[in-house]
Amino acid sequence: MTTGPEDTREQAGASTAHREDGPITVVSFNLRFDSPTDGANRWRRRRRAVVDFLDGTADVAGLQEARRRPLGYLVRHLRAFKWVGVGRDDGRRKGEYAPVFYRRERFERRDRGTFWMSTTPDEPGSVSWGSSRPRIATWVVLHERATGREVVHVNTHLDHRSAEARAEGARLIRERLGRLAGGRPVILTGDFNDGPGGEAHTALTDPAPADGAPILVDARHASLSGHEGPDSTWTGFEAVKEGRVIDFVLVSNDVTVLRHRSVVARTGGRFLSDHLPVLAVLDLPATSGPAVP
Template sequence: MNHRMFNRALLSFVILSFYLIPLSAQVKDNSIRVVSFNIRYDNPSDGENGWQFRKNRIAQFIRFHRADICGLQEALVTQIHDLDSLLPDFDWIGVGRDNGKEKGEFCPVFFKKDRFKVLTQKTLWLSDTPSEPGSVGWDAALPRIVNWCILRDLITGKEIVFVNTHFDHVGVKAREMSAKTIVKEASKYIKTYPLILTGDFNCTDTSLVHKIFKEGGLHDAFFVSKEPHYGPNSTWNGFKEIENNQRIDFIYVSNPVSVIKHAILTDRWDGRFLSDHLPVVSEIVIK
């Protein structure tokens, strides 16, 4: 084989190799893997489903599924400290709902340190007095909060608004007013930033809450995913069996967020669920 033939063969091989290598290997993957997960508060009455048996499994779940950012619900400060120790690659933000410090349940946002930088953060109470720690809104049984933060993606340089919340389990009016409150606050950002909302909303997608979100420009990742949804159509298991049509945990996105994949995962360990809720996972790209 002469040099000219060899060079042509080499060039053909290089070109062919380029097309055979997956796109994700040719360019840096800019997708973001988002998790919404009610991890169940540390309840001493949970027996073999207690936090001491679940904390390592939840941390392993987050690592194995390569989460970039997680909106968690029902976390007490001791649980946050546990996860903080078990997930050294992550940082977190949030406050307790009872006093704006460490008392009561948090809605913390955990994020990869090498992926995101926090630019601003705040917590609002879902009530008529959103700046008053511990305030209870409308017909709610308990104080409820929503965490807001602006993050810079250290890979792309783009900035996003990430929102995490947990709606009341009793008050129908409280849930609807909470949705309106979030949509109103989101309107301050949504024209400038892509927005991601995670949470346990304690109602299904047939409720008025989700109509309010849709009309406010927030899209259910379950429905707008480019790939078909993976997993059951419910997120509630009560540490027993998955109940049909009880999808009460959601990931919402605004434009220009593109949802590539969406799943409700049923990971178990020794036959036991990680929590009484199932985690929701979406892979997204900021267009």
């Protein structure tokens, strides 16, 4: 099904976006950085439609390829949201961000941070395992104002060249989740640059983790209503490319997945990005919060 900015919210099944409690609509979306070679698909031609999509759909969104100027546009225009994130090159403003946006009236931030996909994960800009460039994971602990429920959201963009970097980065995320979750439910969004059955996805969804980390499941397979939309999440701005499932929403196994969808959203007949946004409607456990010793 093709959707446009004016009807994306209804057809994407995100009618909960402006509630203060109940199910949470989560989006993972690789925006495609602003490249001068993209011609008619350049960011300035897509940015208003991206804002409309996120504003009308998401409670929480993990974004990838958000560089400083496009990020600034989103911050100015997504006024119902707050956000967390840093540039991957220096831990401040330089390079790509992997930001998490969250609806300000529904959530307040309790904690946040960033770590690098490397053997020195707390060192800004660090690179390991043959990665083409620094890669990061942004995390935030969100407190739902109306209910007191808390959730840990992690967002990442794994390397596109090095399979070792993807796999080791996934293992690092899994290890860090063992520390961050603290009994809370977890949401992990990201562009893994690899598909189901790949080493990164397998490391993250291991059903018997030995490190104390929460068990994660792919929302696509856990959805009570099945998967909706194309199987693939990659378009290249031209057409949905079959067999390219690289964008994901994973959740801890105490989260109920009500819906999962790859959203075919367009503006002026063109895709909003070279990736499809992936949407999941989630029901958090009623007593989700930090574990009490």
